[in-house]
Structure formats: C-alpha cells, structure tokens
Amino acid sequence: xxxxxxxxxxxxxxxxxxxxxxxxxxxxxxxxxxxxxxxxxxxxxxxxxxxxxxxxxxxxxxxxxxxxxxxxxxxxxxxxxxxxxxxxxxxxxxxxxxxxxx
Amino acid sequence: xxxxxxxxxxxxxxxxxxxxxxxxxxxxxxxxxxxxxxxxxxxxxxxxxxxxxxxxxxxxxxxxxxxxxxxxxxxxxxxxxxxxxxxxxxxxxxxxxxxxxxxxxxxxxxxxxxxxxxxxxxxxxxxxxxxxxxxxxxxxxxxxxxxxxxxxxxxxxxxxxxxxxxxxxxxxxxxxxxxxxxxxxxxxxxx
Numbered sequence: 001x002x003x004x005x006x007x008x009x010x011x012x013x014x015x016x017x018x019x020x021x022x023x024x025x026x027x028x029x030x031x032x033x034x035x036x037x038x039x040x041x042x043x044x045x046x047x048x049x050x051x052x053x054x055x056x057x058x059x060x061x062x063x064x065x066x067x068x069x070x071x072x073x074x075x076x077x078x079x080x081x082x083x084x085x086x087x088x089x090x091x092x093x094x095x096x097x098x099x100x101x102x
Numbered sequence: 103x104x105x106x107x108x109x110x111x112x113x114x115x116x117x118x119x120x121x122x123x124x125x126x127x128x129x130x131x132x133x134x135x136x137x138x139x140x141x142x143x144x145x146x147x148x149x150x151x152x153x154x155x156x157x158x159x160x161x162x163x164x165x166x167x168x169x170x171x172x173x174x175x176x177x178x179x180x181x182x183x184x185x186x187x188x189x190x191x192x193x194x195x196x197x198x199x200x201x202x203x204x205x206x207x208x209x210x211x212x213x214x215x216x217x218x219x220x221x222x223x224x225x226x227x228x229x230x231x232x233x234x235x236x237x238x239x240x241x242x243x244x245x246x247x248x249x250x251x252x253x254x255x256x257x258x259x260x261x262x263x264x265x266x267x268x269x270x271x272x273x274x275x276x277x278x279x280x281x282x283x284x285x286x287x288x289x290x291x292x293x
Contacts, residue, residue, distance in 0.1 A: 002112045005229040007149065008213040010116045014123055014142075016206035021127030023198030024191050029132060029177055033139050036170065037123050040146045043158075051153040052234045058245045062255050064158055065245075068165050069262040073269035075170045079177040080273035086181040087280070095192065 007048035015041035028082045028092045032075065039071045112152055119145030130190050132178045140171045154237045157245065 014037055021034025043064045050060020086092050122142035129135045143166045150159035192198070213229055238244070248254040 001232050001234070002109050002152070003230050003232045005213050006112065006116075007153070008229060009210065010119060010149065012206055012209035012213060013120050014146075016202045016209070017120065017123045017127055019205060020198050020202035023201060024195040025127065026190055026192055027132060027183075029174060029181065030127070030135060030190070033126055033135060033174060036139065036166070036174075037126065037142065040143060040166075043162075044146060044149055047150055047153045047155050047158060051155070051237070052231055055154070055234055055237045055241075058241060058248055061155055061158060061241075061245050062248055064155075065161065065249070066258060066262055068158075068161055069266060072165055072170060073265050075173055076269045076273045077276070079173055080276035082177060083180055084276050092181045 004048060004052040007044060011041040011044040011048070014038075014044065026093050026095060028085070028094045028097075029079070031094060032078050032082070035078075036071065036075065039067060039074075043067050108152065111148070115145045115148035115152065117145075118142070119149065132183070133175065136171060136175045136178060139174070140167050143167050143171065157242050 018034045018037035018041060021037065022031050025031050025034060046060050046064045046067065050058075050064075054060065082092055085097055089096060091097075119142050122138045122145060125138040126135050126142060129138065143162060147159040147162040147167075150156070150162060249259050250256055
C-alpha cells in the first residue's frame with residue numbers, strides 16, 4: 001500500500017490551501033468553502049490513521065462520521081447567516097461586516 | 103515503494119484533490135469555485151475508497167457533493183456579486199500565503215520520514231508503515247452497531263442528531279423574512 005505519510009501530506013496540503021483561503025478571500029461564501037476544505041483534510045487524517053494504526057477498532061471512522069454531521073450543520077447555519085447579512089447590507093464581503101471591529 | 107496500480111490511483115486522486123482545492127481558493131468566479139470544490143471533495147471520496155472506507159466515501163458523495171456543495175451553489179446564486187469590481191483577495195494576502203506555507207512546512211517536517219533520516223527526531227517512525235492488517239469484512243456492520251451502542255457512541259450520536267435539529271431550526275429562523283419573525287407562518291400574510 002501507499003505509505004501513511006503520503007496521505008498525511010495530501011491532508012496537510014489540503015489544510016494549508018484551506019487556511020490560505022480563509023485568511024485571504026474576501027467573499028464570505030469563499031471563506032466557508034475553504035473551511036469545508038480544511039474539514040475534509042481533517043477527515044482524511046482521521047481515516048488514514050484509522051486504516052494504518054487501528055483498523056480493527058472503528059473509532060476513526062465513527063469520528064469521521066461525526067465530522068460530517070458537524071460540517072453539514074456548520075454549512076447550513078453559516079450560509080443562512082451569510083444570506084441574512086446580504087439582505088441587510090447588500091454585501092457578502094467579510095470586511096464590510098465590521099461592527100464589532102475596533 | 104513500488105509503482106503499483108494503487109499508487110497510481112492514489113496519485114490521480116491526490117492531484118485531483120489538491121489541484122481543485124487550489125482552484126477553489128484562487129478562482130475569481132465563485133460559481134466555478136463551487137464546481138472545483140465538488141471535484142476536490144470527489145477526490146477525497148476516492149482517497150476514502152483507497153483507505154478501505156467505502157461507507158465514508160459514499161457519505162462524502164451524498165452529503166458533501168450532493169448536499170453541502172449544492173447548498174453553497176444556492177447561496178452563491180442568492181447573493182449576486184454587486185462588488186465584482188473589487189479584488190477577490192484581501193490586502194493581507196501575502197501574509198496569508200506566508201502563514202499557509204509555514205504551516206504546511208511545519209506539518210511536512212513532522213510527517214515525512216525526512217526528519218527521521220536526518221536524525222533530528224523519531225516522530226516519523228510510525229508514518230512510514232505500508233502494510234497494516236486487513237480491515238475485517240464486517241467492519242461496516244460493526245460501525246453501525248457501535249454508533250447505537252450505549253457503551254460506545256450512542257450519546258455522541260444522539261447529541262449529533264440534536265445538533266442537526268438545532269442547525270435546521272436555526273437556519274430557518276435566520277432567513278425568516280424581516281418583520282414576520284414573531285408570527286407563525288400561517289398568519290404571516292395577515293398584517
């Protein structure tokens with residue numbers, strides 16, 4: 001099989017790309033998409049470690065399934081927030097929503 | 103490592119995942135970005151298949167590509183880009199590149215066998231293994247049983263369902279039309 005560290009490299013790259021997107025993108029929906037990429041990187045790590053380190057226990061897969069649930073909830077609420085902000089301010093640019101910035 | 107069919111498939115899905123992810127964070131057109139996100143998520147599903155987790159690969163396709171990506175596309179279409187003239191990146195994007203590259207270098211330095219060969223540390227000792235034991239054939243059955251076993255994951259499972267319910271109600275409440283928030287849906291048109 002492919003050695004474990006190659007999967008970890010793919011996950012590390014995916015997480016770093018998502019990190020760049022969260023820090024650098026203006027559009028709130030693009031930021032949310034980058035967060036999905038980061039969550040997927042975490043899932044690759046969970047499943048890869050399960051496969052290589054503890055394939056007889058299934059905790060890694062169960063953990064990854066819970067990450068799916070949290071990701072779905074996060075996407076639903078996050079997009080609802082973005083649509084509400086768009087209705088009020090006609091903008092989805094994260095920098096325009098700076099009421100709590102000082 | 104020998105060049106096997108598996109390593110070639112791994113390479114294809116890895117490149118698909120990372121290449122599409124790069125396009126997601128760099129493309130100007132958000133709708134194209136959402137389509138690249140779908141391709142990237144599909145690559146991750148392929149990696150799950152390679153890792154002997156076909157159930158998670160199926161859930162990945164159904165939940166991520168079928169639901170979350172479609173939800174994102176809906177949100178993109180409901181929020182037209184009135185500020186299309188502005189840059190897609192913030193002014194601090196070089197800092198973001200630096201942070202991402204440094205973070206990636208840190209992760210790679212821990213994960214690859216390189217550090218081990220240099221004698222810097224022995225973290226990487228476990229990461230080079232290539233032949234783990236086979237996954238039991240009934241692993242999917244056992245996963246389902248574990249999720250509803252009171253000794254295992256029943257409490258997190260129930261909490262997850264409550265979380266989904268709360269997210270559902272919260273999302274509906276957030277996008278409720280202005281001014282009708284205090285009245286039930288049936289009476290919203292009366293005032």
